[in-house]
Amino acid sequence: MADYGIKITKDGYDVSTTTLSQQTFNSQKNSLKIAVEGSTSSTASGGRDAVIAHGLSVTPGYYLFYQVDTNGKWYPNFTTEDNSGKNVIVKGYTDSTNLTIEIWSDSSATVKVYYYIFVDPGN
Amino acid sequence: MADYGIKVSQPGYDVATATPSQLVFSSKYQTLKIHSQGSGTLTDSSRTATIAHGLGYVPTFLVHAQQDPQMATEYGGSTSDYFISPIKLPPIDGLHLDRDLIAWADSTNLYIKARPDFGVEYYHPADLYDLYSQVGSNEGIGAGVLSLGKQSGLDRQGAIRFTGFNVAKNTTLASAELRFYVTTQVTTGGGNLKGKFYGIDEDNTGSFTGNPMSRTATSAEHLLDLAIPSPGNYFTQGVTAATNEILARSGWSSGNAIAFKWFNNGTNDDVYWRDAEGQNFFFGYYSESFLAIRRSDNLASYKYTIFKNQLQ
Numbered sequence: 001m002a003d004y005g006i007k008i009t010k011d012g013y014d015v016s017t018t019t020l021s022q023q024t025f026n027s028q029k030n031s032l033k034i035a036v037e038g039s040t041s042s043t044a045s046g047g048r049d050a051v052i053a054h055g056l057s058v059t060p061g062y063y064l065f066y067q068v069d070t071n072g073k074w075y076p077n078f079t080t081e082d083n084s085g086k087n088v089i090v091k092g093y094t095d096s097t098n099l100t101i102e103i104w105s106d107s108s109a110t111v112k113v114y115y116y117i118f119v120d121p122g123n
Numbered sequence: 124m125a126d127y128g129i130k131v132s133q134p135g136y137d138v139a140t141a142t143p144s145q146l147v148f149s150s151k152y153q154t155l156k157i158h159s160q161g162s163g164t165l166t167d168s169s170r171t172a173t174i175a176h177g178l179g180y181v182p183t184f185l186v187h188a189q190q191d192p193q194m195a196t197e198y199g200g201s202t203s204d205y206f207i208s209p210i211k212l213p214p215i216d217g218l219h220l221d222r223d224l225i226a227w228a229d230s231t232n233l234y235i236k237a238r239p240d241f242g243v244e245y246y247h248p249a250d251l252y253d254l255y256s257q258v259g260s261n262e263g264i265g266a267g268v269l270s271l272g273k274q275s276g277l278d279r280q281g282a283i284r285f286t287g288f289n290v291a292k293n294t295t296l297a298s299a300e301l302r303f304y305v306t307t308q309v310t311t312g313g314g315n316l317k318g319k320f321y322g323i324d325e326d327n328t329g330s331f332t333g334n335p336m337s338r339t340a341t342s343a344e345h346l347l348d349l350a351i352p353s354p355g356n357y358f359t360q361g362v363t364a365a366t367n368e369i370l371a372r373s374g375w376s377s378g379n380a381i382a383f384k385w386f387n388n389g390t391n392d393d394v395y396w397r398d399a400e401g402q403n404f405f406f407g408y409y410s411e412s413f414l415a416i417r418r419s420d421n422l423a424s425y426k427y428t429i430f431k432n433q434l435q
Contacts, residue, residue, distance in 0.1 A: 033154055058144060074434045076226065114434045114435065
């Protein structure tokens, strides 16, 4: 019985004929599930690390965004942009225990990082 | 009642024993929910796209975009491929260039921006004999100096040459600009610096081991009329038409040398600009003055996804 499971379409589409991209859910396809999300802030100059224990048994995927001095502009990790004369780099890595977020700034700055840690392995 | 909710496992897994990553859905876990998606193209005249999201808070987002053509040349990958933004690769030839395409969001918009060097190619003089200056009958051959204006009643003029100009015959460039570095600014005579710029209308113009000012000029002429910036800054002179005229020559081949020359055009006496950085062998180049070209006004196409999930 190969043809079983659940499909849910977007409004206006026939579930029996839709393509995958027209479906909001298909039980044959995995989706990114967020295990942990939250924020961490650091005010300093130079480099510093924030370590987030994720409590998963796998090395998970992640996604980071950061904001400098509450200026309302959020950038994905690895973006380098001048924020009022302050240059900031945010990057991260995961292992089976933690998400480690590396924050570097060339002058004193308050850097807030919002992180998503996914249930699904990064590999 | 802690054990409630919905779980759906991947095909082949028992939902009762599946690990979280073997589930395609679990009501225990939040997901990224798509608010809107779209695509567009950044151009030189509109290097930043502003996309209103209407959410009233800062959303999570994902941007894929095409890479800078020079990055593709240096590091591989097609310019038609899409990469997750930002793409930040090592500098080319040790120069700090902003060739990346970045994105950010605030509570109103998603912004996608091609940074200043995206889509621009640079050519530098490769030898002191690619620079020429002349003040009256005094010639600076191999002296590493460029100049324009008038001093003590004598016109200052000059030329600059770029070897290995890798642009195919009959290419129509969107833009070609000479960017001149200022080491000396003399303005005692008052008024603007005024000059006439030409291409040297030859297929593969030779090194400036002699006076190049009588070499045939392009019919395209570009006029300069501006206040000289202070030392340490650059000024720009467009030479697009002259460059395209040379590229349209029947004998032109990619990789040939291209050059430009300029003459005083009514600058007041004791007003002149000078770039003597070539004397210092700046960063391995023979001048801080250079040629910047752009092949197309279209820079890169992008695709974006804005999620309902909030950054806070």
